[in-house]
Amino acid sequence: MTITLTPAAARQIRSQIAKRGSGLGLRVGVKSVGCSGFAYTYELADEVRADEQRFEAHGAALLIAPQNLLTLNGASLDFVTEGLKQSFQFDNPNVGTTCGCGESFSLKAGAGKGVPA
Numbered sequence: 380m381t382i383t384l385t386p387a388a389a390r391q392i393r394s395q396i397a398k399r400g401s402g403l404g405l406r407v408g409v410k411s412v413g414c415s416g417f418a419y420t421y422e423l424a425d426e427v428r429a430d431e432q433r434f435e436a437h438g439a440a441l442l443i444a445p446q447n448l449l450t451l452n453g454a455s456l457d458f459v460t461e462g463l464k465q466s467f468q469f470d471n472p473n474v475g476t477t478c479g480c481g482e483s484f485s486l487k488a489g490a491g492k493g494v495p496a
Contacts (some may be wrong), residue, residue: 380448382434382441383455388467389437391458399423404433404440405467407456409447416485417450421467449473450486 384392396402406424409417424442427433432448434441443451454471475487 380432380452382443382451382453384434384436384439384441385455385457386437388456388458389439391467392439392441395423401425403427404442406431406442407447407451408444409450412483416483418483419467419469 392405395405402423402425404424404427406420406422408420410420412418427442428444430445431442432445434443441456450473451469451471452473454469454473457468457470459466459468471484473486474484477484
């Protein structure tokens, strides 16, 4: 399993943890929602759960539950600024299509088995 983190995403994770005053990484997940089927979830994490896998790069950590590993395998997390909007964005080879608003996505056939319903 490989999930990468760009320097910009790592900077943002470190910045959010510093602003908050505690934390050890960003917990990333996938949930069923939206017009295309799935959406990414993000939350700062204070601990590593027993079943989570940790990915580290550029001084920051991502924590991912096992049921999300196949969906995120090969993905890269970036932090981008587009006009006034700033957000984390995945470049995920398992995504088939995204909705018009860009908030949800569907998976390619056979990708991401094990995604929670």
